[in-house]
Amino acid sequence: MAKPGDLLRVLRPKSVNGLLRLYAKNPDALLFAGGTERATRLKPDSVSAESKIVIYLGKVEELSRIRRSQRYLEIGSCLPISRIVSIGRHILPEALSTALRSIANPAVRNLATLGGNICAAIPNNDSIAPLYAIDGQLEIRSLSGSRWVPISRFFPGAGETVLKEGEILFRIRIPLEEWDYQVFRKVSGSHICSHPLLNFCGLARFSKGILETVRFALGGLNNTVFRSLELESRLEGKTLPLSEKEVESLLAGADELLEPLTDSSFSAAYKRATGLRLLRWFIENIHRENR
Amino acid sequence: MKINFLVNKRPVTINSSPGRRLVDILRIDLGLTGTKEGCGEGRCGSCLVLMNGNLVNSCLISAFKLPDAEIVTIEGYAQSKEYANLKQALEVTGAFPCGFCSSGIIMATGNLLAENSSPTAAEIREALSGNVCRCGDYDNIIAGIRGGAAKPQSRRYGKTR
Numbered sequence: 300m301a302k303p304g305d306l307l308r309v310l311r312p313k314s315v316n317g318l319l320r321l322y323a324k325n326p327d328a329l330l331f332a333g334g335t336e337r338a339t340r341l342k343p344d345s346v347s348a349e350s351k352i353v354i355y356l357g358k359v360e361e362l363s364r365i366r367r368s369q370r371y372l373e374i375g376s377c378l379p380i381s382r383i384v385s386i387g388r389h390i391l392p393e394a395l396s397t398a399l400r401s402i403a404n405p406a407v408r409n410l411a412t413l414g415g416n417i418c419a420a421i422p423n424n425d426s427i428a429p430l431y432a433i434d435g436q437l438e439i440r441s442l443s444g445s446r447w448v449p450i451s452r453f454f455p456g457a458g459e460t461v462l463k464e465g466e467i468l469f470r471i472r473i474p475l476e477e478w479d480y481q482v483f484r485k486v487s488g489s490h491i492c493s494h495p496l497l498n499f500c501g502l503a504r505f506s507k508g509i510l511e512t513v514r515f516a517l518g519g520l521n522n523t524v525f526r527s528l529e530l531e532s533r534l535e536g537k538t539l540p541l542s543e544k545e546v547e548s549l550l551a552g553a554d555e556l557l558e559p560l561t562d563s564s565f566s567a568a569y570k571r572a573t574g575l576r577l578l579r580w581f582i583e584n585i586h587r588e589n590r
Numbered sequence: 591m592k593i594n595f596l597v598n599k600r601p602v603t604i605n606s607s608p609g610r611r612l613v614d615i616l617r618i619d620l621g622l623t624g625t626k627e628g629c630g631e632g633r634c635g636s637c638l639v640l641m642n643g644n645l646v647n648s649c650l651i652s653a654f655k656l657p658d659a660e661i662v663t664i665e666g667y668a669q670s671k672e673y674a675n676l677k678q679a680l681e682v683t684g685a686f687p688c689g690f691c692s693s694g695i696i697m698a699t700g701n702l703l704a705e706n707s708s709p710t711a712a713e714i715r716e717a718l719s720g721n722v723c724r725c726g727d728y729d730n731i732i733a734g735i736r737g738g739a740a741k742p743q744s745r746r747y748g749k750t751r
């Protein structure tokens with residue numbers, strides 16, 4: 300742990316192997332991707348509260364790759380969000396693309412990376428709810444190998460990730476499924492590119508007026524993202540448009556399961572009411588796409 | 591650390607601790623005070639510059655990212671023909687009462703116009719969504735960028751965004 304006045308040392312590996320070796324040797328080092336979370340915390344000459352060694356990921360070419368197969372898009376953790384949006388145009392699920400385009404502002408998006416948005420361990424960051432809904436997978440690497448973790452298991456508790464000593468997020472795998480209806484909405488506290496308070500992602504697929512698959516995820520209620528496979532499955536096989544009874548029954552089910560927490564800005568009651576309104580808006584609108 | 595990079599096409603060498611911010615290096619070390627600092631955390635756009643062709647907030651760039659980078663500040667952009675046209679259009683609408691936000695807004699606009707020479711008002715708003723004008727002169731700025739004069743009723747400060 301660094302002491303006030305310790306000088307900042309920056310390591311700039313050029314390959315993943317070099318990065319993993321350096322990180323294994325310096326497990327307290329601070330990983331620095333776009334730096335939009337980190338940069339304002341670095342003091343010019345010292346890093347008082349955190350590590351005195353920074354490992355800059357931006358020179359590792361393998362972390363900025365994007366690869367498409369028939370079923371997946373795999374995005375290097377260090378690719379800036381603006382590049383993901385432009386390369387992924389017409390490929391990325393629309394809800395995820397909308398979420399990424401809603402982050403901060405164009406200049407910040409040129410710096411901020413998807414890996415940083417996930418590893419900042421703030422589950423209401425805007426990429427997270429869409430990644431829950433589309434069943435995104437994360438590849439984690441360390442010197443001892445690689446493992447895949449679904450995004451739904453990446454945040455074990457408040458401000459935490461499952462990354463262990465020496466592990467980095469290597470890439471994010473996005474399943475490329477067809478959806479008939481996709482939405483992303485966020486609620487922010489202020490209009491100037493503020494962090495979201497709540498965000499919601501909903502996806503639906505239907506055929507001949509029958510709902511086949513429905514997924515929805517709600518971020519910002521508490522320290523994790525809300526998704527309920529049980530509630531989703533209740534809608535599957537239903538005929539569109541949903542009846543008022545079906546809508547109300549689903550909302551009542553969600554009301555029971557939501558566990559909002561009051562934070563410094565908003566009460567649990569407000570978050571619950573807003574979360575339920577977002578869910579209502581999604582399910583009441585599914586049938587409009589089915590015309 | 592010793593850092594070599596390009597600023598407005600000129601090679602520059604500075605000695606800086608790696609955590610210093612580009613906005614400070616530009617303003618203090620290099621005397622390029624056209625780049626302003628407002629919020630210091632990526633929200634207001636006063637400090638926008640181009641880095642390797644991308645629009646970035648210089649308050650979020652640490653010195654260790656600079657080796658071999660190419661930076662363009664408002665002083666560099668002001669040498670271009672595009673700037674001359676934009677300046678003239680903005681003068682017509684009388685945008686920027688105090689001017690504090692102007693260098694950031696012009697850098698963001700130059701970046702937009704390089705990709706899209708006749709943007710709609712909505713596209714301009716999106717491109718300037720990271721720029722705050724404390725005088726609230728958005729209508730005149732947008733009208734200037736579109737090369738037309740703002741209508742008199744929209745000249746009130748802070749009316750729309």
Ligand SMILES: Cc1cc2nc3c(=O)[nH]c(=O)nc-3n(C[C@H](O)[C@H](O)[C@H](O)COP(=O)(O)OP(=O)(O)OC[C@H]3O[C@@H](n4cnc5c(N)ncnc54)[C@H](O)[C@@H]3O)c2cc1C
Pocket residue numbers: 329330331332333334335336337338356376377401402403404407410411412413414415416417418419423424425426462466467468469492493494495631632633
């Ligand atoms: C003005 C402003 C507005 C913002 N608005 C929004 C918004 O609307 N929505 C939103 O979601 N976010 C917003 N943010 C937050 C921020 O931009 C994002 O979280 C960003 O995506 C972080 O990415 P980065 O590359 O800058 O991360 P960094 O700051 O470099 O890192 C963030 C964290 O992740 C860790 N990390 C980064 N990469 C890896 C990796 N590959 N493996 C392991 N750990 C890693 C770092 O050690 C650090 O702890 C905003 C930020 C600013 C400055």
Ligand code: FES
Pocket residue numbers: 626627628629630631632633634635636637638647648649650
């Ligand atoms: S000073 Fe850099 S964005 Fe405000």
Ligand code: FES
Pocket residue numbers: 685686687688689690691692722723724725726727
């Ligand atoms: S003109 Fe005064 S801040 Fe924009």
